[in-house]
Amino acid sequence: MNVVAAIIERNGLVLICQRKAGQRHAGKWEFPGGKVESEEDFRSALRRELREELGITAAVGDEITRYEYAYTGRDPIQLIFYRVTEFEGDPVNLIFEQIRWEKAANLPNYDFLDGDVEFAKSLAG
Numbered sequence: 001m002n003v004v005a006a007i008i009e010r011n012g013l014v015l016i017c018q019r020k021a022g023q024r025h026a027g028k029w030e031f032p033g034g035k036v037e038s039e040e041d042f043r044s045a046l047r048r049e050l051r052e053e054l055g056i057t058a059a060v061g062d063e064i065t066r067y068e069y070a071y072t073g074r075d076p077i078q079l080i081f082y083r084v085t086e087f088e089g090d091p092v093n094l095i096f097e098q099i100r101w102e103k104a105a106n107l108p109n110y111d112f113l114d115g116d117v118e119f120a121k122s123l124a125g
Contacts, residue, residue: 005033
């Protein structure tokens with residue numbers, strides 16, 4: 001399975017999102033995005049996910065990194081992260097417990113999904 005995620009940047013801050021209670025990995029922080037459907041290319045999937053989750057129309061930029069991660073007892077997933085610096089609309093929390101603009105240096109202070117922890121640390125420098 002392929003999962004795409006956006007590193008949305010504005011005014012030196014990165015947008016992070018917290019999963020709602022009742023969801024798998026409730027309370028964990030993540031970067032917005034989601035699963036790629038079989039008929040989608042990666043960038044199209046990310047644009048769709050950002051519309052559904054945040055109500056924005058994003059110009060998906062360069063790929064930052066991709067790697068495989070396996071959660072305990074589950075098949076491995078491929079995580080693909082893209083930079084997003086241009087988008088229309090203001091991000092609105094449509095599905096999360098909360099969304100927050102944060103300095104990259106502070107990302108390691110958040111309880112990220114296990115698959116995102118090392119990447120969040122790398123963004124922090």
